Amino acid sequence: MSESRFRDPGVRLWHFAREILVRCPRCDGRAAVTIRPADRDAHRYAVGWLTAPHRLTCGGCGHAAEWAPREWRSGLGDAYFTSGGPFVVPRLGGPYDPYFGLPLWLRRRCCGGRTLWAYNVAHLDLLEGYVGARLRERPVPAGSQTLLERLPGWMKAAGNRDELLAAISVLRASA
Ligand SMILES: [Zn+2]
Numbered sequence: 001m002s003e004s005r006f007r008d009p010g011v012r013l014w015h016f017a018r019e020i021l022v023r024c025p026r027c028d029g030r031a032a033v034t035i036r037p038a039d040r041d042a043h044r045y046a047v048g049w050l051t052a053p054h055r056l057t058c059g060g061c062g063h064a065a066e067w068a069p070r071e072w073r074s075g076l077g078d079a080y081f082t083s084g085g086p087f088v089v090p091r092l093g094g095p096y097d098p099y100f101g102l103p104l105w106l107r108r109r110c111c112g113g114r115t116l117w118a119y120n121v122a123h124l125d126l127l128e129g130y131v132g133a134r135l136r137e138r139p140v141p142a143g144s145q146t147l148l149e150r151l152p153g154w155m156k157a158a159g160n161r162d163e164l165l166a167a168i169s170v171l172r173a174s175a
Helices: 046-052 121-132 158-174
Strands: 005-007 019-023 028-033 054-058 062-065 104-111 114-118 135-136
Touching: 005 121, 104 121, 104 158, 114 121, 114 158, 121 158
Parallel strands: 005 135
Antiparallel strands: 019 028, 028 054, 054 062, 104 114
16 A cells, blocks of 8 residues: 555545444443444435434443434424435434434544544544545545545644544554
């Protein structure tokens, strides 16, 4: 792999939403929010599995919880029209999981009080490749903004590179 050149693979945040590592509300250990196994292959489009039932499971203490899609009403955000719907489309972004609202497991303060966060290790890998690259190439083909294009300026700043890579390394070790 070239040490300094990185091409944006064009992924969006929802690509990483199939397994979200969170802080367990009972034992404070690492838990995971996933689509229910039976539903994993039942949805053709991202919005279908984003609005499917999800489950919280903690391997440490055995805590489990279920999340069911909420019926959409005016003012509740984006709607997904499907059989049994419309449902509210969970809003992705920020250091909380979009289903249970739990703090992400992979989150760390850095760069003057900012919060670095990732849903899972694959998400962390992408951020690391981007942050560490000297030359960043735009995605092909271009389209709606990718996850990397939407990153805040402090994550793109060359001056924060070393601190960000160190923070990513700490998070990886904790995953
Ligand atoms: Zn737990």
